[in-house]
Amino acid sequence: xxxxxxxxxxxxxxxxxxxxxxVRAWIDTPEYKEKNFARQxxxxxxxxxCQPLGAELCAHGFEGTLPFVHGSQxxxxxxxxxLNRHFREPAPAVCSAMSEDGAVFGGQNNLHEGLxxxxxxxxxxxxxxxxxxxPEIIGDDxxxxxxxxxxxxxLPKDVPSPYANTPSFNGSHVxxxxxxxxxxxxxxxxGRKVEGRCTGKLNFIAGFDANTGNYREYKRIFExxxxxxxxxxxxxxxxxxxxxxxxxxxxxxxxxxxAADSINGKATLSVAPYxxxxxxxxxxxxxxxxxxxxxxxxxxxxxxxxxxxxxxLFDKPVPAALKAERGRAVDAMTDSHQYIHGKRFxxxxxxxxxxxxxxxxxxxxxxxxxxxxxxxxxxxxxxLDGLLGASPxxxxxxxxxxxxxxxxxxxxxxxxxxxxxxxxxxxxxxRDAKVPxxxxxxxxxxxxxxxxxxxxGYQGVINMVTEICNKFIDLKDDTSDDRSFEMMR
Amino acid sequence: MSGTVKKVDGITKESTxxxxxRTLEAYPEKGRKKRAPHLAPNDPASGSACVRSNxxxxxxxxxxxxxxxxxxxxxxWGPIRDMVHVSHGPVGCGWYSWGxxxxxxxxxxxxxxxxxxxxxxxxxxxxxxGGDKKLAVLLREAKELFPLAKGISVLSECPVGLIGDxxxxxxxxxxxxxxxxxxxxxxxxxxxxxQSLGHHISNDTIRDYVIETREFSEPETPYDxxxxxxxxxxxxxxxxxxxxxxxxxxxxxxxTGDGQMEHIAATHKVKLNVIHCYRSMNYMCxxxxxxxxxxxxxxxxxxxxxxxxxxxxxxERFDDRIKENVEKVIARYEPRMQEVIExxxxxxxxxxVMLYVxxxxxxxxxxxxxxxGMTVVGSGYEFAHSDDYDRTAPEMPDATVIYxxxxxxxxxxxxxxxKPDLVASGIKEKYLFQKMGLPFRQMHSWDYSGPYHGxxxxxxxxxxxxxxxxxxxxxxxxxxx
Numbered sequence: 001x002x003x004x005x006x007x008x009x010x011x012x013x014x015x016x017x018x019x020x021x022x023v024r025a026w027i028d029t030p031e032y033k034e035k036n037f038a039r040q041x042x043x044x045x046x047x048x049x050c051q052p053l054g055a056e057l058c059a060h061g062f063e064g065t066l067p068f069v070h071g072s073q074x075x076x077x078x079x080x081x082x083l084n085r086h087f088r089e090p091a092p093a094v095c096s097a098m099s100e101d102g103a104v105f106g107g108q109n110n111l112h113e114g115l116x117x118x119x120x121x122x123x124x125x126x127x128x129x130x131x132x133x134x135p136e137i138i139g140d141d142x143x144x145x146x147x148x149x150x151x152x153x154x155l156p157k158d159v160p161s162p163y164a165n166t167p168s169f170n171g172s173h174v175x176x177x178x179x180x181x182x183x184x185x186x187x188x189x190x191g192r193k194v195e196g197r198c199t200g201k202l203n204f205i206a207g208f209d210a211n212t213g214n215y216r217e218y219k220r221i222f223e224x225x226x227x228x229x230x231x232x233x234x235x236x237x238x239x240x241x242x243x244x245x246x247x248x249x250x251x252x253x254x255x256x257x258x259a260a261d262s263i264n265g266k267a268t269l270s271v272a273p274y275x276x277x278x279x280x281x282x283x284x285x286x287x288x289x290x291x292x293x294x295x296x297x298x299x300x301x302x303x304x305x306x307x308x309x310x311x312x313l314f315d316k317p318v319p320a321a322l323k324a325e326r327g328r329a330v331d332a333m334t335d336s337h338q339y340i341h342g343k344r345f346x347x348x349x350x351x352x353x354x355x356x357x358x359x360x361x362x363x364x365x366x367x368x369x370x371x372x373x374x375x376x377x378x379x380x381x382x383x384l385d386g387l388l389g390a391s392p393x394x395x396x397x398x399x400x401x402x403x404x405x406x407x408x409x410x411x412x413x414x415x416x417x418x419x420x421x422x423x424x425x426x427x428x429x430x431r432d433a434k435v436p437x438x439x440x441x442x443x444x445x446x447x448x449x450x451x452x453x454x455x456x457g458y459q460g461v462i463n464m465v466t467e468i469c470n471k472f473i474d475l476k477d478d479t480s481d482d483r484s485f486e487m488m489r
Numbered sequence: 490m491s492g493t494v495k496k497v498d499g500i501t502k503e504s505t506x507x508x509x510x511r512t513l514e515a516y517p518e519k520g521r522k523k524r525a526p527h528l529a530p531n532d533p534a535s536g537s538a539c540v541r542s543n544x545x546x547x548x549x550x551x552x553x554x555x556x557x558x559x560x561x562x563x564x565x566w567g568p569i570r571d572m573v574h575v576s577h578g579p580v581g582c583g584w585y586s587w588g589x590x591x592x593x594x595x596x597x598x599x600x601x602x603x604x605x606x607x608x609x610x611x612x613x614x615x616x617x618x619g620g621d622k623k624l625a626v627l628l629r630e631a632k633e634l635f636p637l638a639k640g641i642s643v644l645s646e647c648p649v650g651l652i653g654d655x656x657x658x659x660x661x662x663x664x665x666x667x668x669x670x671x672x673x674x675x676x677x678x679x680x681x682x683x684q685s686l687g688h689h690i691s692n693d694t695i696r697d698y699v700i701e702t703r704e705f706s707e708p709e710t711p712y713d714x715x716x717x718x719x720x721x722x723x724x725x726x727x728x729x730x731x732x733x734x735x736x737x738x739x740x741x742x743x744x745t746g747d748g749q750m751e752h753i754a755a756t757h758k759v760k761l762n763v764i765h766c767y768r769s770m771n772y773m774c775x776x777x778x779x780x781x782x783x784x785x786x787x788x789x790x791x792x793x794x795x796x797x798x799x800x801x802x803x804x805e806r807f808d809d810r811i812k813e814n815v816e817k818v819i820a821r822y823e824p825r826m827q828e829v830i831e832x833x834x835x836x837x838x839x840x841x842v843m844l845y846v847x848x849x850x851x852x853x854x855x856x857x858x859x860x861x862g863m864t865v866v867g868s869g870y871e872f873a874h875s876d877d878y879d880r881t882a883p884e885m886p887d888a889t890v891i892y893x894x895x896x897x898x899x900x901x902x903x904x905x906x907x908k909p910d911l912v913a914s915g916i917k918e919k920y921l922f923q924k925m926g927l928p929f930r931q932m933h934s935w936d937y938s939g940p941y942h943g944x945x946x947x948x949x950x951x952x953x954x955x956x957x958x959x960x961x962x963x964x965x966x967x968x969x970x
Contacts, residue, residue, distance in 0.1 A: 010703055012755050015639075044606065053581065073556060074557075074678040082585055096549070113548045114549030116517050120516060121898045122898070134647050137647070406599075
């Protein structure tokens, strides 16, 4: 029967232009901002996704690895299409396609059938299993399920199958990445620690980073130093593979043997202190050699610290080529400082990225005014406050933890800025505030090739300076009247 | 439709069956048995489905399917522009489906239309203690912050059903408190076998909570129709609605692309429902026919041949005034369509295309490709039912391969064998085939282009297909060294 809500039948009544104008003006007011910030339950335009997305990204970073989503099939399609859209690359992954009967009987049958089919069709060297909501709620015992699969011969003996619990009602994509990475490393390195053995290599952990250019930049730096390395979860080939007429299901990733031997490394370095806490804690307990966790090398200061750390760990001087590169990056900054000095910025993003943006902006004399994190910790808040407080350009900066992009919109319209740094999802807020958006984060669905331009290292500094300053110059050209439209800028 | 059976050189029932058998060899026995009935050579003369469909997805095969929530949020509810659609549960589902279907909206975003992501962002404590109280608070906040919203849909994600929340009770209570339609939609992703159940559940909630709650204030006319199953992908409805208006119709409501809740609620008062996407909305057409005596008609707005056929079929239901208008409209646009065809057809003649989309386009677009001189050599659906495959059989050439809920492995093998010049499918398939050096167009999202519907859409479709197949970039794929 219709009208189950028992509402009175009314005539169709369209929203009038007057009402639209009134509310449009109202949502830009401080009064609205106050109501907006008083929200307790409703989340509007969040800037974070759920754990399994990160787990899938991580799994793609290993040689011959098939990501396996244990849960409803729609979840798998969502993660895959998100990665497809951001990288404009394939993202092959399978799922156990649980449905109503799974809710009643548990997901073991689906998982087993899925493993058997996936191994036959896609011949993976490793299957990385992670969960979406359903098995987490009904309490599936992945450890037992996978053990049983192996006993039944559904999983080939030589195919490792790490698994991670990645419930979507906890943490974000960043935490799912961390959980999967820890699970993969724990599985691959099991029984591989050899007393007295040292690979002589650096184990490198980037955390959830969907910029393939960053991966290539890190490698270039290690190679310039002559430091042998194992990149733990290397997605650079998986999501930036050449087009040559052949589709490769597994075009790249960290070789499994190398990952297994990483436990005997000379040093393990994470540049994702917020995004790989779990992995790093475990690495500290289990891995040989030194363990270092430090901020992502974004901006000059943090890149300097990164290179000095590499120099110290491997007892090698910073190569002359990188020193020259530093000079070029500083040159680029001073050449263009006038276009960015004093400009007010709003920034949002994942924790490690956020620290990077703020450090870089302060170095340029720009003012990070609104610093917003959709999913962050007290520790992050403290670090950001510390960064802002230590710089004359950070005095107006305020950190907003666990807020969404509708909060951000209120900030942008009530306390205006000159630009926003974020990802594609920030485009509506940026448009309403009539400011440019710099897409340095994840995901980027509406511009091409951004993920190929590194943001880390000195090269990253040059890229960010170029993009930001040229945009401000474009704006000046676009908005100046004929008399002020001139050759020089 | 024509009754003549189309043939493709080199494709026979035997060759297609052999290709299917070779593909199935890779499966373990159980998987092979399950998949075999979903793959078959087409038999146009039979006029009925040659494959099994709407069954559970086989685990582990890399299906492209989504879930019931995707069907409810992405397809049926999400496009209604003047409602707040709450993804009720953890943060992910709403985030992934935010803006990704390209159902465009008029209005002012955040004021009178809501191309946004609203979620209750479930945390562990909501799973443990239930989310009903949070939902009530959230609904009050939504009403306060978005006062012009005409209603709120509550779209359940998996956990809501699993922990036993009662969103129906909350919706009922809060509808009264807020004097606002709040529609509970139990579309948890684990329900059913694909997006399709989400469409059905959403249709049912429109039946139960929306239809009949409003009435149009202007007087009825014999030309009042509603456009059903038009989602305004890339602006499709902004092509089809004016086209129907040009023919003399009053399009009283659009379901649901750029749709308005109250117009949808009064649709039981129209004289005819015109349905484009049969798969996702036939349910409500049938309800309105049975309950309110509103007849319905299936039309196809892809490519001039089908548009002409459809408009004449529609005019048959009306008086001479409409019939004359329709002929005038056809005469007005046909020359432009012929110009488009004359321009691109020489570059596309004889090119082969393989289709794999959701529940409608694998049959509806066949004519548009044929208008361009192309041949469809394979077709299939992610979530179609038997009645869709019945409708597909006469559209496709004889013995061409038909695939239901195809796995990526199957599609890859078929493409290897059939060597099409274009694959038209979704985002998850796109880059796989492009890596092979094969031109590709996304046929869910129009690959960020569109509209493709109606006379306004066909020149854009033709340009895009021409561009995809004839881009000089494909010639650079093979390296000289």
